[in-house]
Amino acid sequence: MTRTASIVGIIVNPNAGKDIRRLVTPATHTSDVTKVGIVRRAIVAAFESGASKVLLMPDNHRLAERASDGIKGDIEVLDMPLSGSRFDTITAAHLFCQAQVGAVIALGGDGTSRDVAIGWPDAPLIAISTGTNNVFPSAIDGTSAGAAAAFVASGAVCLSVVGRRSKKVVIKIDDRDKSLDDLALVDLAFINSMFVGARAVRDPHTVHAVIACVATPASTGLSSIAGRIHPVGRWETGGVFVRLGAGGRKVRVPLAPGSFTTMEIAEVRPLGEGEKISLSGKTMLAFDGERDLPVSEFGTVTAHIETTGPLLIDVERTLVLAAQALMFDETARHISEENHVY
Amino acid sequence: MSDERKLSYGQAFNEAVSQMMEADPDVFCAGEDIGAFGGVFGTFLGLQAKFGEHRVVDTPISEQAIVGLGVGASVTGLRPIVDLMFMDFICVALDQIVNQAAKLKYMFGGEASLPMTITTAGGGGLSAAAQHSQSLEALLCHIPGLKVVMPSNPYDMKGLMISCIKDNNPTVMIKHKRLLGMSAVVPTEAYEIPLGKGNILRPGTDVTIVAYARMANEALIAAAELAKEGIECEIIDPRTLQPLDADLIVDSAKKTNRVVVVHEAVRFGGLGGEIASQIQELAFDYLDAPVTRIGAPFSPVPFSPALEQHYIPDAKTILAGVREIMQRNVIRG
Amino acid sequence: MEISTTKQFDLHRRMVRIRLFEEAAGRLAEANRLPGFLHLYVGEEAVASGVCGALNDDDHITSTHRGHGHLVAKGGDFNRMMAELMGKATGYCKGKGGSMHISDTSLGMLGANGIVGAGSPIAVGAAFANRYRGRGQVAVAFFGDGSTNIGAFHEAANMACALHLPIVFACENNEYGEFTPRHKTMAITDIVDRAAGYGMPGVIVDGMDVIAVHEAAVEAVERARQGGGPSLIEAKTYRYYNHHGIQNLGLKYRPDEEVATWKQRDPIFTFEDRMIENGVATREKVDEIWAELRQDIETAIQFADDSPYPTPDQIMVDVYTKSSTSNTTVGTKS
Structure with missing residues (x-):
């Protein structure tokens, strides 16, 4: 060399x-x-x-x-x-x-x-x-x-x-007028918000689902939701999918530093390397904690986790x-x- | 017996503030070191213990923000007393005093009132040098929207301070540092001395001396001496410099035909010029001599007692000034 | 925090009202129908609207020389504003204040201010009074990037934090202090870097995004109301026109391309697009709002035109407040 x-x-x-x-x-x-x-x-x-x-x-x-x-x-x-x-x-x-x-x-x-x-x-x-x-x-x-x-x-x-x-979350977005590839290094979140606004995701009630490739209870933020239920380390393969909603466990989560809130977990699903997950419908995508991309009701978001970060x-x-x-x-x-x- | 009770000038100020704070929960004080310490001259002593930290507020050393605190609090309905330790420090806060406090009401088309009192300590005689000894009242009197008060004794202090607090305009109460220990009979009850009304401190027939704050007291000493020479001085203490009781001064001038104006501030551009000017406008034909102005020379206040004692006018200077004006013989036509 | 549809229309309306008022004022100035200086707020609408949209009617604000937007956002009346700009007796200040001192104390708007930085100490005083009375009111100091180089700002920020007052410092960083770019007048880029020095939190938001501003303002105002103390919001924004007057392009101190770039992120149009995309509004509805408010502006200009000028005898009126305790006539012989 x-x-x-x-x-x-x-x-x-x-x-x-x-x-x-x-x-x-x-x-x-x-x-x-x-x-x-x-x-x-x-x-x-x-x-x-x-x-x-x-x-x-x-x-x-x-x-x-x-x-x-x-x-x-x-x-x-x-x-x-x-x-x-x-x-x-x-x-x-x-x-x-x-x-x-x-x-x-x-x-x-x-x-x-x-x-x-x-x-x-x-x-x-x-x-x-x-x-x-x-x-x-x-x-x-x-x-x-x-x-x-x-x-x-x-x-x-x-x-x-x-x-x-x-690792990274590999993301494909197909919407009415666009088809995009994107990625997240920690988590992709689906937010019920109409606006990018002040970007940071901080209202727990707006979080619909999270796909995390790093989910650690030692962190704060979106990845800590999964991290408190199904931890996935930085160097472990795969990740975890969490859907928020009534009916399941209630977990105390520091969605932001020094600020705890109760989140209700409707579904937790481990994701293997490369295992695809798809969600359709109107949402706001947050990449690594920041609201960034609105998706219309015609949109579909497909994501999987790979070790190509x-x-x-x-x-x-x-x-x-x-x-x-x-x-x-x-x-x-x-x-x-x-x-x-x- | 209570009529015989004596208070110092500083205590009279303190009692005025205390009684107004008792009477009106909207009155509060804010300033540097006025809390537990009681103010650098002790004029706020005991007030924080009596009324609590929320009503007697120690502030940072931030004169603009101190006056701004008064402006904002008064325009939203409170009745602040904000203290600037030394009169020289008004210069640090001049924007808030001149461009804000004095003008908001007018600029807002009358839709505001600022019932605030700025208290400060002026005057020399303590070897405090050029940044802690000035008499800058003329600066303030030049600003429409402000009222300016300079009491000469404990009785006036209490009555004028109560009027300042009750007044619905920004007022500046200037305590004279050398008078703080002056003692006199002061009634225990709250009383007001109306702003804009002067006081005949001593009636006389031969010459009018217009003097305020410490100079009024020096004039009294001079008048006692002059009386032995057969010269009867009438001493007018305007008490309030803005608004100025020109009627009282002019009436006296018409009676005595000679006027000496005394202040501790430098002569040039001092309030004496304004007073002399109003007298010549309104009583020119009555004057037997030009109005004499006595004030400090046009230099900063010097530090050394050896210099300062010759800088600030006193009874001797006033004596000389009166004798000189009395020597002018005018033959009326 | 999700912004309700009603609130979205409310914020939109505040912004459109500011835009229309300012554009109308600009046109009148161009026609030499307004005396004095004119500092237009066009481009910065999201800041005043996003912040004032988070306030109650009895909360207080202090403003700047660029103050029309703040008064409009606080609910100011077009007629009285336009009359004041023309120097008429029916104006907010009866023709004695003009553009730079426009105010409505009944709306808690404690005046535009011709002295850069002077509003912050006054807001501190209002915040003090608000806490003193304990009615849960909050004060907001609007100020520009340039005024953070003035002592008054620093004294106000420090005193507010020392006394833990219910106040929000809302900085409109439009990157120019009058005609000089920010980088020539300070060694920092973000005004928010100053906040930590006083012991208050500070955040940056996109000042061209009314939702971003509003989200931060709601948090800051609520924090102040709950006794959490002062905070600073820096909104990165831009004025489309010159420091004063109506020229926007061909200015020697800033490139036209820069103006064009910022205009692409227009706070009103981008927000309308988002509302329509979200199905909250339709193009027709938006057009209707503009048309309705345009009519209000025309009415205001007519009102101002028809109003009398103040008479010379008004010069000495309102220099002082008549005091119930004093039987002396105020004012001195002149």
């Missing part, structure tokens, strides 16, 4: 961590200053750990420029038109793929990781949570993330050892392997591709 460069790509979603959940629950606000700090630490750590170049997604908050200001090294902010929406992340992930980026660090929520997976389905990804009730990304500091990304991008630590394929990089394992290979020693500062340890 030959590499021309060890490129780390960084995406920071400027909009994450500021939605209505801060008002209705004690969810954490993540300021731009906090995000800039994480990215800045990631860039410094990436260069420290052997990255030859850092590529950044531009954003209309200029977080990328602010985070990289004054840092010496080959730093490039992608030249791409900005929409100020989630499509910026999708575009940037796609461009990272074309630029042969070796590891992607994405700061945001579940939605941000989902957009990376849409733009680059096989992205080697470190997903940093900048919100509260995220399932897919984790709370990782920029310093560790930047170092791990660089070790992976340079090949010093092999992606096949520390990267693991995540992004390659999630295990940051801690990467750093342990690097330590074992003495890569933090002063003498190993200049890591070349001949220096592979695995």
Whole structure:
């Protein structure tokens, strides 16, 4: 394997961590200053750990420029038109793929990781949570993330050892005037709501059904509904379908951080890998917790779970392997591709 | 016996506030350090213990928001007393005082009233230097919509403060820092001294001295001295500077034919100019001499006692001013 | 929270009323029939409507120099508003306030305000009074992104949080402080980043989406009403016209393409499309509403035209409130 460069790509979603959940629950606000700090630490750590170049997604908050200001090294902010929406992340992930980026660090929520997976389905990804009730990304500091990304991008630590394929909900929507493919990394929910509105799903009474590929009681949000009845771990195969409604178990669920509600479960069905499930009729689809797409009464939504999500990089394992290979020693500062340890 | 009861100027203020808070649940106080501490000059002492934290509110050091609190609370029906520790700090809150409090009623076509009182402490003499000693009443008197009150003694303080609280307009009650300890007989019952009505502090025939706040007291000292020389001064204390009781001043001028106006504020652009101007407009033909203005020199208030004692007018300055105006001999045609 | 059909029409009506009033005011200004400055709210209708739609009649709001929309959304009367803009005696302020001071205290609308940032401290006072009386009323301070650079905003935000008052800070971030883009006047992009510094929650909503604004406003208002304290809502929005006046394109400080992009997300038209798609409204019904409200505007212009100007003897009226306790005549010799 030959590499021309060890490129780390960084995406920071400027909009994450500021939605209505801060008002209705004690969810954490993540300021731009906090995000800039994480990215800045990631860039410094990436260069420290052997990255030859850092590529950044531009954003209309200029977080990328602010985070990289004054840092010496080959730093490039992608030249791409900005929409100020989630499509910026999708575009940037796609461009990272074309630029042969070796590891992607994405700061945001579940939605941000989902957009990376849409733009680059096989992205080697470190997903940093900048919100509260995220399932897919984790709370990782920029310093560790930047170092791990660089070790992976340079090949010093092999992606096949520390990267693991995540799951996703593969979704097909057939409606009156459209046929769409989409995906979710945690859950797809069917909401009785006419409007996208403030996006976050927070009213338990509007949730009709949830298809989750990760359902953990350790999370908050939609996936925690299934997680409290039929847990499915991140690395287990398959997922679970839950239909809300009267007649079954009543479960206490933190639909938003620090805010519990009783949900009535009409049906719970485990889903095997690839097992299809179809729902028809008027609904609002929420991908990874956010209302996004209305479906008309003529629409049908078909979904299944497969293990074709992004390659999630295990940051801690990467750093342990690097330590074992003495890569933090002063003498190993200049890591070349001949220096592979695995 | 109660007629003989004496209160200090500061206590008279406190009693006025206390009695109005007892009488009207819509009255509340807000300001810096006025709660448990009782205000930096102690004028709010004991009020929070008596009326609770919800009616005597400690605020952040935020003069704009303090006055804004008064504007918003009064325009929605309460009767706030908001305190700005030092008069110099009105400058920090001037937008809320000048552009909001003073003007909302007019700009709203009359469909609002702002029964709020801004209380503050003005005047020098404490070596507090240029940012804690000013007399900025002329600034406030220039603003239509405001009423401005500066009492010269404990009795006036209580009656004027009660009138301020009861008034349905934004009023500014300026306590003079050097008068806070002044003691005098103050009736126990609540009483009002109408805003806009001046007071003849001492009747006289030869010269009128218009003086307010601490200067009224200095004028009294000067008048006692001048009486020994056979000069009988009439001292007019306007009590309220906006609205100004010009009738009282002009009537006195017509009687004595000579007027000296005294204030602690700098002479240039001070209220003395306005008073002198009204006298010449309304009583020009009665004057035997130009109106004399006594005020501070046009400099910031100096710090050192060695300087400040020469900066602020006092009985001696007034004596000199009266003697000078009395030396003018006018032959009437 | 699902928005009822009635509420959807209510929010729609508030927005259309604002749009029609502002467009009419713009046309009158163009014809030199309105004296003074005119700051139009067109483009930002979802914010005032979404927030005021979450308020009761006796809740209070403070407004900005761009204040017509807030008064309309709070239920303002077209006739008296139009008359005020023309400086007539029948106007809300009897011709003494004009566009920048338009108000209706009986609707809890404590005035548009010519001083940027000045409304927030007043809203704090109203919120204080509301809690003091204990009738469960709430105050909302509307303000723009630019006013968060003024001390008054910071003092108000801090005091509201220190005193835990029932208030909602509703920021209309239209990306320009008068003629200068936001990024030149502050080092942050989201006004909501300031909220945490005072200890209150802050959220961003799409200010071109009335439902998004309304959902957040309902939560914030309810939170305040229940004693949960202040919160800040930042609505990302855009004004179609210039800072003042009616020019919208060819402005030196912002590109025409930017205006066009925002207009594609028009708060009224996108909402109508959604209502129709949802089967809540029909195109005919929507057209009917516009036609009916257009008629109201025509009536208001006629009313204002027919109204007399105030007479010079009114200059000295309402400088002061007559006080029952004082027998002196107010005002001084002039």
